[in-house]
Amino acid sequence: MDTDCDTTPRSRGGPRSARLAALACLGLLTTATAGCGFFLVHGPPAAHESLTAFSCTRANAGPIVDAALAGTALLVGAQLLAADRSDNGGWTAPYVVVGAGLALEGVVFGASAVAGFEKTSRCRRALRQVAERGAGTAAAVPPR
Numbered sequence: 570m571d572t573d574c575d576t577t578p579r580s581r582g583g584p585r586s587a588r589l590a591a592l593a594c595l596g597l598l599t600t601a602t603a604g605c606g607f608f609l610v611h612g613p614p615a616a617h618e619s620l621t622a623f624s625c626t627r628a629n630a631g632p633i634v635d636a637a638l639a640g641t642a643l644l645v646g647a648q649l650l651a652a653d654r655s656d657n658g659g660w661t662a663p664y665v666v667v668g669a670g671l672a673l674e675g676v677v678f679g680a681s682a683v684a685g686f687e688k689t690s691r692c693r694r695a696l697r698q699v700a701e702r703g704a705g706t707a708a709a710v711p712p713r
Contacts, residue, residue, distance in 0.1 A: 605631030606685020613695035621699065625692035632685030639678035646671030 610626045617623055649668025 604681050605635045606681035606683070606688070610685040610688045612688035612691045617695045618698070621703070623695075623699075625695065626689055627692050627696065629686065629689050632682045632689065635678045635682035635685055639675045639682055641675075642671045642678060643675030646673075646675055 610631045611624075613625045614620065614623050646668045649664045650672060652664055652668070
């Protein structure tokens, strides 16, 4: 029988540098996948009060996707973090790391959703102001 083969489960989960690298990759993945509200939703331009026309995102589809992903990631992450850790072999350590990563991703998606909803709200308000200004000037000019 081969005595060099270690069949007992590890309690550490790997060297410290490997865990740090995994957490760094998880952090990069989190920030790379979040972002409808951060990257795809555009608010009104800074000087929209003086513009007669501009383009921005009115629809809440992107922020709704972010909110749904945030809720899912937080729910699953919380369940993994709250898992029973009574085992002595350390086999739940990967679940804790994944749970923490999902919870972090849920927070990032949630922030993206909040930012997206805020941008779309400002966009609709700014477009309403442009329409009111246009209606005011159209009423001031008599038809020919």
